[in-house]
Every structure is written in C-alpha cells, then in structure tokens.
Amino acid sequence: MKSPTLAQLRRQLTGLGAKPAHLERILRLWLRAKPLDTPFRKAAAATFFPASLLGALPAFAARLADLARVHAEFPAEDGACRLLLRLLDGQRVESVLLPGEGVCVSTQAGCAVGCAFCATGRHGLARQLLDSEILAQVALARARRSVKRVVFMGMGEPAHNLDNVFSAIRLLGLQGGFGHKRMVVSSVGGPRLFERLAAEIVHPALALSLHSADPDRRAALLPNAPPMTPEALVAAGEAYAHLCGHPIQYQWTVLAGINDGDDEVAGIIRLLRGKHAMMNLIAYNPPAARDSDCAPCGEDRIVEMTRRLNRAGILTRIRRSAGRMADGGCGQLWARTT
Numbered sequence: 001m002k003s004p005t006l007a008q009l010r011r012q013l014t015g016l017g018a019k020p021a022h023l024e025r026i027l028r029l030w031l032r033a034k035p036l037d038t039p040f041r042k043a044a045a046a047t048f049f050p051a052s053l054l055g056a057l058p059a060f061a062a063r064l065a066d067l068a069r070v071h072a073e074f075p076a077e078d079g080a081c082r083l084l085l086r087l088l089d090g091q092r093v094e095s096v097l098l099p100g101e102g103v104c105v106s107t108q109a110g111c112a113v114g115c116a117f118c119a120t121g122r123h124g125l126a127r128q129l130l131d132s133e134i135l136a137q138v139a140l141a142r143a144r145r146s147v148k149r150v151v152f153m154g155m156g157e158p159a160h161n162l163d164n165v166f167s168a169i170r171l172l173g174l175q176g177g178f179g180h181k182r183m184v185v186s187s188v189g190g191p192r193l194f195e196r197l198a199a200e201i202v203h204p205a206l207a208l209s210l211h212s213a214d215p216d217r218r219a220a221l222l223p224n225a226p227p228m229t230p231e232a233l234v235a236a237g238e239a240y241a242h243l244c245g246h247p248i249q250y251q252w253t254v255l256a257g258i259n260d261g262d263d264e265v266a267g268i269i270r271l272l273r274g275k276h277a278m279m280n281l282i283a284y285n286p287p288a289a290r291d292s293d294c295a296p297c298g299e300d301r302i303v304e305m306t307r308r309l310n311r312a313g314i315l316t317r318i319r320r321s322a323g324r325m326a327d328g329g330c331g332q333l334w335a336r337t338t
C-alpha cells in the first residue's frame with residue numbers, strides 16, 4: 001500500500017471538515033507526538049473541532065502511525081538507539097535516536113550516490129521518501145524521547161529528494177518547534193541544493209560531505225554526486241553560511257591511505273582557512289560485510305590531523321557515528337536485514 005503525502009493528509013482532513021486552524025493544530029500535535037485530541041488553551045477538543053472531525057481523529061491517528069512503524073531496534077552503549085522502520089509499502093529505512101535529544105532521519109530508501117565507504121550506497125536507490133514519511137520519523141522519535149534536534153543524515157541524499165525534504169523542513173520549522181539551527185541537512189551538495197536553500201523560508205544548518213580536497217579523488221569516492229569541484233562546493237557553502245548565519249560543517253570520513261595524507265591536510269587548509277566553517281573528521285566504521293577497499297585510519301593519525309588543522313585556524317573535531325556499538329553505520333542495519 002502507498003503512503004499518503006503531506007498534501008494528501010491535509011486534503012483528507014479538509015474533507016472531514018477541518019478548517020486551517022484545525023489542520024495546523026492536528027499537524028502540530030502529531031509532530032510533538034501528542035494525542036490529536038489534546039486540549040488546547042484549556043479548550044477541550046470537543047469544543048474546538050467539528051463533531052465529524054473529532055469522530056474521525058482516532059482513525060486518522062492510526063493512519064499517521066502506519067506511515068513508519070518500528071521493525072527492530074538496536075540500542076547502543078553510547079545512548080543512541082538505531083531503529084529499523086517499516087514503511088507502509090514494506091520498504092525499510094533507518095532512524096537513529098541520538099544522545100543529546102536528537103534524531104537522525106532518512107530521506108530515501110537506499111541511495112544513488114554510491115559513496116565508496118557507505119553500506120547504503122552499495123545497494124542503489126529503492127525510492128524517495130515522501131515528506132510525510134520523513135515527518136513520521138520525527139513523530140515516532142518524539143514518542144520515545146525528548147527530541148530538540150533533527151539531522152537529515154540517515155539513509156539517502158537530501159539533494160536528490162529536494163521537494164520532500166524541504167516540505168518536511170518547512171513544517172518542522174513552522175509547526176514542529178524546531179529552530180532553524182536545530183535542523184541539519186547533510187548533503188554531497190550540488191547547484192540545485194544551493195538554489196533551493198537560498199529560496200526557502202526556513203534555513204537549516206548545512207553539513208557538506210567533502211571527503212577530499214582533490215577533485216578526482218572526491219569524484220571517485222562519491223561517484224554519483226553532482227559534479228562540483230571542492231572549490232565550487234566550499235564557495236557555495238560559504239555563500240549559504242552568510243545567508244543563514246551559521247557555519248557550514250564539512251564532513252570528512254577518514255580512510256586509511258586514501259584521504260588521510262599530508263596533501264589532503266594542506267588541501268583542507270587551502271579550502272577552509274578564513275571560512276565560516278568547521279571540519280568534522282569522522283572515524284570510519286566499516287560494515288560487517290567487507291566488500292570495499294576502504295579501511296579505518298589509525299586513531300593517532302586522526303588526532304594528528306585534527307591538531308594540525310586546529311593549529312592552522314580550521315576549527316576541527318573528531319566525530320564518531322552514534323550507535324557504533326550497535327554494529328551500526330550508515331545503512332548497515334538495512335543492509336544486514338535485506
């Protein structure tokens with residue numbers, strides 16, 4: 001069965017007699033994981049909603065819950081919990097409840113970018129997630145924990161699903177109670193993404209997958225990313241950083257013998273010195289099934305790179321993927337169970 005889009009859900013409510021104020025309240029309660037008949041400013045639902053709509057709310061809430069259901073969960077020692085979710089048509093995607101009141105959501109089932117170090121990329125794209133399915137991941141996370149931050153960093157490439165991703169971001173910003181900075185879109189970049197970011201009214205923080213300062217090496221690591229040189233990517237990122245007011249986070253998965261050399265450290269300094277940016281060096285978490293040439297880099301080398309970059313004025317920190325202890329990594333639960 002196919003999931004309804006956010007627009008179809010709105011139309012269903014309108015058909016049940018909902019006026020704009022009713023729509024707004026129902027969506028707001030859904031995104032906050034509260035019962036749809038929660039009293040509002042002391043007004044009971046019975047006095048706020050028309051009777052036809054009130055009577056239909058339990059069935060509508062069940063429809064919302066069907067958008068994404070937990071298929072399996074994998075708690076980790078670091079406080080993260082990886083959720084393998086089942087969508088209405090049987091597709092499965094991952095969400096991660098992050099330590100520190102965050103949730104990481106997927107934007108596609110699978111991914112077409114094919115990054116050399118990513119489990120998801122090895123299986124290609126199954127389909128785009130709808131805006132409603134992205135929002136359902138947030139609602140589901142909030143039903144389990146307090147969530148104040150959403151990162152679009154799960155399965156999929158947001159720049160390949162712009163309409164659904166930005167429809168979800170708009171609603172999370174306007175009705176979901178998330179400040180612009182509390183939403184982080186992680187992307188390989190691309191001209192269409194930057195055009196869209198500039199045109200939107202909600203401006204999320206941006207994390208850009210850089211991974212190499214060398215154009216050919218980056219193209220080999222991210223084979224189906226839109227063709228943009230590292231220079232062009234950083235220039236577009238810098239323009240957006242000034243528009244939205246928060247720094248760009250550059251992502252760099254450190255791979256032994258591939259992008260951990262002195263040439264790359266010099267490249268990062270050349271690209272990012274003086275920019276409104278920070279660098280995240282990510283310790284690679286290899287999938288259980290090893291079918292790529294990528295290997296993790298030693299801890300000492302990552303620490304050394306971090307020290308050199310910070311000394312050169314590039315604010316740099318080491319990141320580890322949350323849920324590492326749960327045998328997780330980008331798309332690994334999904335890859336293990338399909």
Ligand code: SF4
Pocket residue numbers: 110111112113114115118119120121122154155156157188330
């Ligand atoms: S790292 Fe992200 S963009 Fe690259 S293949 Fe995996 S999901 Fe896609």
